[in-house]
Amino acid sequence: MAPIDGAEVAKHNNKKSSWIVLDSKVYDITSFLSEHPGGAAILLKQAGSDATTEFKKYHPLDYVNDLPAGSDLGPVDSNTLAQLRVPKEVEAKPASSTGDKIPHVSMIISAPDFERVAKSVLPHKAWVYASSSANTGLSLKTNLSDWSRINFRPRVLRNVGDVDTRRSILGQRSQYPFYISPMGTLGVIHPEAEPEMVRGAVRKGIHMVVSTASTKPTVQIMQTYVDEEKRVKGASPSKLFFQFYMPINRNKAYALLGVVKKAGYKGLWITVDTPVLGKRTADRVLQAEEALAVGVEEDSTAKWEAGNENTFAPAIGGRVATGQLSPHTTWEDLLWIRKEWNGPIVLKGIQCAEDAKLALEYGCQGILLSNHGGRQAHSAPSSLLTLLEIRTYCPEVIEKLEIYLDGGLRDGADVLKALCLGATAVGVGRPYLYALAAYGSQGVERCTDVLSEELATGMRLLGVTSLDQLRPEMVNMTPLLNEMWRPDPILLRSRL
Numbered sequence: 432m433a434p435i436d437g438a439e440v441a442k443h444n445n446k447k448s449s450w451i452v453l454d455s456k457v458y459d460i461t462s463f464l465s466e467h468p469g470g471a472a473i474l475l476k477q478a479g480s481d482a483t484t485e486f487k488k489y490h491p492l493d494y495v496n497d498l499p500a501g502s503d504l505g506p507v508d509s510n511t512l513a514q515l516r517v518p519k520e521v522e523a524k525p526a527s528s529t530g531d532k533i534p535h536v537s538m539i540i541s542a543p544d545f546e547r548v549a550k551s552v553l554p555h556k557a558w559v560y561a562s563s564s565a566n567t568g569l570s571l572k573t574n575l576s577d578w579s580r581i582n583f584r585p586r587v588l589r590n591v592g593d594v595d596t597r598r599s600i601l602g603q604r605s606q607y608p609f610y611i612s613p614m615g616t617l618g619v620i621h622p623e624a625e626p627e628m629v630r631g632a633v634r635k636g637i638h639m640v641v642s643t644a645s646t647k648p649t650v651q652i653m654q655t656y657v658d659e660e661k662r663v664k665g666a667s668p669s670k671l672f673f674q675f676y677m678p679i680n681r682n683k684a685y686a687l688l689g690v691v692k693k694a695g696y697k698g699l700w701i702t703v704d705t706p707v708l709g710k711r712t713a714d715r716v717l718q719a720e721e722a723l724a725v726g727v728e729e730d731s732t733a734k735w736e737a738g739n740e741n742t743f744a745p746a747i748g749g750r751v752a753t754g755q756l757s758p759h760t761t762w763e764d765l766l767w768i769r770k771e772w773n774g775p776i777v778l779k780g781i782q783c784a785e786d787a788k789l790a791l792e793y794g795c796q797g798i799l800l801s802n803h804g805g806r807q808a809h810s811a812p813s814s815l816l817t818l819l820e821i822r823t824y825c826p827e828v829i830e831k832l833e834i835y836l837d838g839g840l841r842d843g844a845d846v847l848k849a850l851c852l853g854a855t856a857v858g859v860g861r862p863y864l865y866a867l868a869a870y871g872s873q874g875v876e877r878c879t880d881v882l883s884e885e886l887a888t889g890m891r892l893l894g895v896t897s898l899d900q901l902r903p904e905m906v907n908m909t910p911l912l913n914e915m916w917r918p919d920p921i922l923l924r925s926r927l
C-alpha cells in the first residue's frame with residue numbers, strides 16, 4: 432500500500448469521514464464512531480490527526496485489531512506528518528457555567544434535571560401552578576423521600592444480557608411499565624399543550640392519561656394521537672386513557688363520557704381524591720400578591736375553600752371553575768358510571784386499604800394509589816406506604832386488581848421498587864410536565880429515554896430480564912413497614 436499523505440488524512444476530520452493515525456498507520460474509523468464504547472466524541476476530537484498518544488492513555492495497542500475489517504488504510508507518509516490535523520483542546524463546560532437558559536437536551540441525564548430548566552423558562556404563574564403542593568408541602572416531600580427508604584437486594588450471576596421492559600396496562604401493551612400521568616391546563620406549560628405531549632408519548636411507545644381539565648378538547652387530543660400514529664406507521668403501542676373529573680350535572684357527565692367513548696379512549700381513570708380542591712399554598716400567595724397589585728384584597732375564605740357544591744377547579748391559580756366535581760359524590764356514583772362506560776375503570780387517588788377493598792367490591796379493574804402529587808390532602812400517605820398497607824391487610828386486592836402508583840417517581844429504579852411490591856405500572860407526572868415546558872415533545876421523548884435506561888440498567892443490576900421476575904424479596908422495605916398504619920390496639924382488644 433502506498434503511504435498516505437498527512438494532508439489527505441487531515442481532511443477526514445468529521446462524522447461523515449473520520450480517519451486517525453495510530454502508531455504510523457491510518458485507520459478509517461467512520462463506521463466505528465457509533466460503536467466505540469468510550470463514545471464518539473473522544474474519537475471525533477482526534478479525527479484527521481495522530482491519535483497515538485491519546486489512544487495509549489486508555490488502551491493497549493492491540494485494541495486496533497477490534498476495528499471492523501477494512502479499517503486499516505495503510506501507513507502514513509512519515510514526511511507529511513506535519514500536515515496532520517492538530518486536535519484543539521475543547522474543554523467540556525458544565526451546563527450551569529454556559530450561561531445558556533436551556534442546556535442542550537442531551538445534557539438532561541436524570542429526570543429531576545428537567546425541573547431546573549423548566550423553572551428558568553416558565554412564566555412564574557405557570558411554574559407555581561406546576562410545582563405547588565398542599566399546605567406545608569408535607570405530602571409532596573413524603574412522596575419524594577419514601578422511594579429512597581426502600582433498598583434493593585440484588586441477585587448476581589444471572590445472565591442479564593437481554594432485558595424486556597414491556598408491560599400490559601389495562602390490556603394495552605406498553606413499551607414500559609410507566610405512563611404519563613394526567614395533568615390539567617398544559618396550555619400554560621407549552622403553547623401546543625396536550626397534543627405536544629401526545630406526540631412525544633407516541634414516538635416512544637408509552638401510554639398517556641389525558642386530563643378532563645386539558646386545555647385542548649378531548650377529541651382534538653385524540654386526533655393528534657391518530658395523526659402521530661399514522662406518522663410512525665402504526666409502529667407505536669401507545670394508547671390514550673381518559674382521566675375523569677365527574678361533572679356535577681349528570682347530563683354533562685353523560686355527554687362527556689359519550690365523547691370520550693366515541694373518541695376511542697381505552698380506559699377511564701376516575702379521580703376520587705378531589706371532593707374539593709386542596710389548599711394550594713403557593714398559588715394562594717400568588718393570588719394575594721396579584722390582588723394587592725391591583726388594589727383589591729383576597730377574601731380570607733374564598734368560596735371554593737368552603738367546598739360548596741358546583742365548585743371545583745383543578746385550575747391554574749388554585750381557583751375554582753364551576754360545575755366540575757361535587758363533594759357529595761359517593762361510591763354509589765360508580766354504579767351509573769359503570770352503566771355508561773363499558774371499558775375498564777381505575778380509581779385514581781386511593782389512600783388506604785379499606786378503600787382499596789371497596790374498589791374491588793364495586794367492580795373496578797384497577798386502583799391508582801396516589802395523593803395527587805401532594806396537591807390534595809395535607810399529610811397524606813405516600814403511594815408506597817398505601818401499597819404496603821394493602822399488601823398487609825387485603826392482599827387479595829393485589830391479586831385481583833391492577834395496581835398503579837404515582838407521586839414522586841423520578842428514577843427508573845423507583846419504578847422497579849413499585850413493581851417488586853406488586854404494582855402493575857406507575858404514573859409519572861411533573862418530570863413530563865417540566866420536560867414539555869423545556870423542550871416540547873423532544874423533552875417528553877428524552878424523559879422516557881432517561882427513565883427507561885435507568886429501568887433497564889436497574890433490571891440488570893437486580894438480576895432480572897423481565898418484569899415478571901420482580902419479587903418482593905428483591906427489596907428491603909423494613910424502614911417503611913415500621914411506619915405503616917396498624918389498627919388501634921384498643922379497638923383490637925375490644926373485639927376479642
Ligand code: HEM
Pocket residue numbers: 460467468469470473474477482485486489490494495496497498
Ligand atoms: C480506534 C480504535 C479503538 C478501539 C478498538 C477502542 C475500543 C474501546 C473499548 C473496547 C472500550 C471499552 C473499555 C475498555 O475495554 O477499555 C473503549 C473505551 C474507551 N476508549 Fe477506546 N477504542 C479505540 C480508540 C480510542 C481512542 C483513539 C481514544 C482516545 C482518544 C479512546 C478512548 C477511550 C475511552 C476514554 C474509553 C472509556 C474508558 C472507560 O470508560 O474506562 N479510544 N474503547
Ligand SMILES: Cc1cc2nc3c(=O)[nH]c(=O)nc-3n(C[C@H](O)[C@H](O)[C@H](O)COP(=O)(O)O)c2cc1C
Pocket residue numbers: 560561562574612613614615616642643644674702745779801802803804805806837838839840858859860861862864
Ligand atoms: C400541574 C399538575 C396538574 C395536575 N392535574 C391533574 C388533573 O387534571 N387530574 C388528575 O387526576 N390529576 C392531576 N394531577 C395529579 C397527577 O395526575 C399525578 O397524580 C401526580 O402529578 C403524580 O405525582 P408527580 O408529579 O410527583 O409524578 C396534576 C398534577 C400536577 C403536578
